[in-house]
Amino acid sequence: xxxxxxxxxxxxxxxxxxxxxxxxxxxxxxxxxxxxxxxxxxxxxxxxxxxxxxxxxxxxxxxxxxxxxxxxxxxxxxxxxxxxxxxxxxxxxxxxxxxxxxxxxxxxxxxxxxxxxxxxxxxxxxxxxxxxxxxxxxxxxxxxxxxxxxxxxxxxxxxxxxxxxxxxxxxxxxxxxxxxxxxxxxxxxxxxxxxxxxxxxxxxxxxxxxxxxxxxxxxxxxxxxxxxxxxxxxxxxxxxxxxxxxxxxxxxxxxxxxxxxxxxxx
Amino acid sequence: xxxxxxxxxxxxxxxxxxxxxxxxxxxxxxxxxxxxxxxxxxxxxxxxxxxxxxxxxxxxxxxxxxxxxxxxxxxxxxxxxxxxxxxxxxxxxxxxxxxxxxxxxxxxxxxxxxxxxxxxxxxxxxxxxxxxxxxxxxxxxxxxxxxxxxxxxxxxxxxxxxxxxxxxxxxxxxxxxxxxxxxxxxxxxxxxxxxxxxxxxxxxxxxxxxxxxxxxxxxxxxxxxxxxxxxxxxxxxxxxxxxxxxxxxxxxxxxxxxxxxxxxxxxxxxxxxxxxxxxxxxxxxxxxxxxxxxxxxxxxxxx
Numbered sequence: 258x259x260x261x262x263x264x265x266x267x268x269x270x271x272x273x274x275x276x277x278x279x280x281x282x283x284x285x286x287x288x289x290x291x292x293x294x295x296x297x298x299x300x301x302x303x304x305x306x307x308x309x310x311x312x313x314x315x316x317x318x319x320x321x322x323x324x325x326x327x328x329x330x331x332x333x334x335x336x337x338x339x340x341x342x343x344x345x346x347x348x349x350x351x352x353x354x355x356x357x358x359x360x361x362x363x364x365x366x367x368x369x370x371x372x373x374x375x376x377x378x379x380x381x382x383x384x385x386x387x388x389x390x391x392x393x394x395x396x397x398x399x400x401x402x403x404x405x406x407x408x409x410x411x412x413x414x415x416x417x418x419x420x421x422x423x424x425x426x427x428x429x430x431x432x433x434x435x436x437x438x439x440x441x442x443x444x445x446x447x448x449x450x451x452x453x454x455x456x457x458x459x460x461x462x463x464x465x466x467x468x469x470x471x472x473x474x475x476x477x478x479x480x481x482x483x484x485x486x487x488x489x490x491x492x493x494x495x496x497x498x499x500x501x502x503x504x505x506x507x508x509x510x511x512x513x514x515x516x517x518x519x520x521x522x523x
Numbered sequence: 524x525x526x527x528x529x530x531x532x533x534x535x536x537x538x539x540x541x542x543x544x545x546x547x548x549x550x551x552x553x554x555x556x557x558x559x560x561x562x563x564x565x566x567x568x569x570x571x572x573x574x575x576x577x578x579x580x581x582x583x584x585x586x587x588x589x590x591x592x593x594x595x596x597x598x599x600x601x602x603x604x605x606x607x608x609x610x611x612x613x614x615x616x617x618x619x620x621x622x623x624x625x626x627x628x629x630x631x632x633x634x635x636x637x638x639x640x641x642x643x644x645x646x647x648x649x650x651x652x653x654x655x656x657x658x659x660x661x662x663x664x665x666x667x668x669x670x671x672x673x674x675x676x677x678x679x680x681x682x683x684x685x686x687x688x689x690x691x692x693x694x695x696x697x698x699x700x701x702x703x704x705x706x707x708x709x710x711x712x713x714x715x716x717x718x719x720x721x722x723x724x725x726x727x728x729x730x731x732x733x734x735x736x737x738x739x740x741x742x743x744x745x746x747x748x749x750x751x752x753x754x755x756x757x758x759x760x761x762x763x764x765x766x767x768x769x770x771x772x773x774x775x776x777x778x779x780x781x782x783x784x785x786x787x788x789x790x791x792x793x794x795x796x797x798x799x800x801x802x803x804x805x806x807x808x809x810x811x812x813x814x815x816x817x818x819x820x821x822x823x824x825x826x
Contacts, residue, residue, distance in 0.1 A: 273606040274650050274685065279638040292650075293683045296722040300751035304683040304720070307748075307758060311645040319644065349642040352600035352613060353575050392576030421577065462580050 281305075282312045283345050316344040319354040320361060323388055326439045327365070327381045331374070339368055355392055358385060376430035383436045383455055386424035387466065390459045393422035398460045398513030404506065407520045413487030417480050417515040422459035425481070427474045428452055433466065460513030467512060472500030477509060534625060539593035541566050541627045543782040543814060545806035546595065547799050548789050551584050556796035558587070565803055566627065568595040568786050574624075575616045589624055595739065595786065596626035600642065603662045603676070604649040605635030614669050621670045628739050628784065630675040630708045631666065633659070633696065650685035651695040656702075663703040675738045676700075677708035680745075680759035681717035692717075693731040700736040707733065709783075710741035711772050712765065716757040720750070725772055734780050742769055742806060743788040761790035765802060773806070777813045785810060 274292060281287035289305040320340040321328050328336040343364050349357045362385060365371050366378035398420050407415055426432070431449035438444045454474035457466045469477065476493035484492070486506075493500040509515065546566035549557075557567075567588055574581050588594065598617055601609065621629055634646035649655050667674050678696060690698070696707055709732060718725035744763025750756040765773075765787060773785070787802040 274655075274687075275606050275635055275638040275647070278647060279641070279643065282643055283641075292685060292687065293648075294686050295750065295752075296684055296720075299754075301683050303749070303751045303756060307682045307756070308645055308647060312643045315644045349644065350640045352572055352602075352610070352637060352642045352644075354572070354644065355576060392579050392581070395578035395582070459579065462583055 278308075282309055283348055285309070313341065313344060316348065316357075317341055319349075320344065320358055323355070323358045324361065324381050324384045326384055326436055327377060329439050329442070329444070330377060330380060330435070331371070335370070339365065339371065342368070355388060361385070376428065376432050376435055379426070379428035379430055379432035380436045380439075382426050382428075383432055383457070383466070386426050386455075386457050387464055390422040390424055390457045390464045393420075393459060396421055396516050398458070399510060399515040399518060401507065401510040403518055404510070407518060411520045414485045414520075416483060416485050416519045417509075418517045418519065419481040420458060420460075420514055420516050422457070422464070423477075423481065423512075423514040424457040425454065425469070425474050425477050426457070427454045433468055437466075456509070456512055456514065458512045458514050465512060467508075470501065470505060470508065472497035473505050473508070476500065476502075476505050477514065480509075480515075535623075536589050536625055538625075539566070539591075539627065541593040541595070541784045543810055544593070544784055545803045545810060546593075546784070546786045547803045548786070549585075549588055549594070550789075550793055551581070552793060553796040553799070554584050554588065558591075560796070560800070562800075563591060564807075565800075566593040566595060566784065566786070568597050568628075568788070571596050571598040571617055571620055572600055574620055585624065593627040594624060595628035595630065595784075596620060596624065598629075598631040599646070600636045600644075601631045601662075601666065602635040602637040603631055603666065604633050604647075604655070604659055605637060606655075606658060607638070609662055609665055610637065614666065617666070618669045621672060628675060629670060629672050630677055630739060632677045632679060633699075634679050646679055648679060648681065648683070648685070651688040651690040651692060653689065656690065656695060656698055660699055660702045663699060663705050667703065667705065673704065673706055673738075675706040675708040677710050677741065678713050678732075679717070680710070680713040680757075681721050682756065682758075684721055691731075693728060693733070697733040697736075700733055705736075706738035707736045708739045708741060709734070709737045709776070710743070711776065712741065712743040712745055712769050712788075713759055715766070715769050715772060716745050716759050719755055719757045725768075726775070729772065729776060734776070737780065737783055740773065740776065740783050740785040741788055742773055742785060742802075761788050762792040764798075765805075770805070770809070774809050777809050778816075781817055782810045782814055 277290050277292045289302050293301045295301045295304055317337055317340045343361055347360055362378045362381040365381050371377050429452045431453045433453040433455040434447050434449035438447045454469040455466055456469050472493035475496035476489050479489035479492045490502050544566050549567035549569050574585055632646050636643050714725050714728050742765045743761045744765055745757045746760045748756045748758055785806045787806055789799050
């Protein structure tokens with residue numbers, strides 16, 4: 258078959274069947290690609306649309322699976338319309354769909370029709386962090402008593418290594434209260450109005466989420482970026498003068514936010 | 524075929540035989556019900572990508588189920604049928620899962636799902652030509668080399684054709700198996716769906732299928748839509764019980780080939796565990812009848 262041999266030679270140079278087939282999958286304005294057909298001269302429009310539909314709907318479902326609370330707050334119709342725009346604009350670049358949607362909170366923040374729900378993007382940030390914590394490596398967290406073995410004069414230079422599941426999400430809105438109230442159907446009204454910072458951890462199999470006290474988010478953010486305790490505490494105090502160091506350390510350890518304490522040189 | 528039960532010093536799980544067994548997709552929602560019902564005569568299949576996170580509940584669930592049952596590892600997005608090189612980091616992740624869970628079967632699809640950097644999350648089709656045959660064979664070699672195991676390659680569900688194809692699907696699969704030594708995963712629902720959609724007889728397809736290379740059978744439910752001309756267009760949706768016509772084809776194949784590990788897939792609109800288990804029980808009954816017939820045949824031959 259000479260024609261087949263010609264195709265072998267041109268395989269890498271010619272636009273591939275994948276390029277020809279993929280172009281219209283996420284673009285409903287494009288025609289059915291000319292390289293496909295139905296059997297016995299049948300049309301291929303509805304046949305090709307099976308793939309279009311599978312791709313778009315399965316990706317919208319993937320977004321909904323990552324952001325179920327965001328969907329509950331927005332309502333399924335609103336959410337799926339927004340997710341449809343998102344999957345067309347920013348389709349996944351990894352086959353691991355539990356990694357998908359990292360840019361979805363920013364997309365929501367800019368989405369014209371979501372402007373009346375300004376906290377929705379922060380709820381989505383909490384959900385994205387929740388799934389990261391869910392899939393994070395299994396590591397035993399540092400126990401609350403572990404810092405006791407470090408001489409007090411070295412504590413200020415001690416560096417705490419963050420647990421792989423630990424995430425801090427800051428919000429100008431009561432995003433954590435809204436998230437918590439909408440995790441189940443039939444959510445009650447949210448009374449909170451103050452900004453909320455959230456700490457997500459997974460000390461064992463269950464993801465835990467708790468509010469951070471004043472200055473706590475700044476303290477943790479500094480610790481998680483490798484700052485020693487002393488410097489992180491100073492940063493937290495300048496962020497919020499009512500920052501309580503002892504209570505914050507105890508709270509972080511109880512949550513399982515760290516794995517090891519590297520004592521400073523004496 | 525002795526893919527099962529390879530004893531190894533480093534083995535962290537018991538070896539369970541899969542011979543003559545029916546199984547189902549493993550869904551975490553069913554874990555407690557599966558453990559509670561305590562039947563050990565099944566096997567479970569998981570989609571590899573769902574266990575490619577670092578840790579957490581998915582690994583805990585799979586570890587628990589792997590203790591008691593043979594597990595089949597089914598890859599969904601290696602993009603073996605695509606023109607571009609395989610994603611090496613994805614291949615490493617796949618190999619790590621094979622090493623960690625010691626699955627009794629390892630399979631992937633004759634399809635592609637990534638083009639450029641975009642992952643489409645669907646099993647997309649390819650033309651069957653000498654050029655695509657060579658490329659897909661290279662990809663299978665690469666996977667089998669990486670995992671150190673025989674891969675089973677699954678026939679796709681078809682909704683359209685590529686006029687540029689110069690081979691039919693069964694010859695394409697037979698030639699891939701011959702060149703690479705891979706086995707095949709015969710998805711009988713996909714055969715029925717493709718036959719209906721693309722206008723051929725399922726029994727003709729099965730007659731041409733290289734059945735000697737089949738290491739696993741898939742059964743699943745489909746839904747019916749319509750093509751541009753208003754004729755039935757079946758969708759491989761995995762959200763229904765197995766159709767009667769697919770059970771009949773499975774019976775035909777089991778009579779012809781004897782017992783092959785058989786899996787009932789169910790991936791969306793999940794039913795309660797007893798409903799899915801009943802589907803596997805129905806497959807097991809067909810396998811068991813074929814075993815009884817072959818035993819009776821041997822007794823008859825000896826007598």
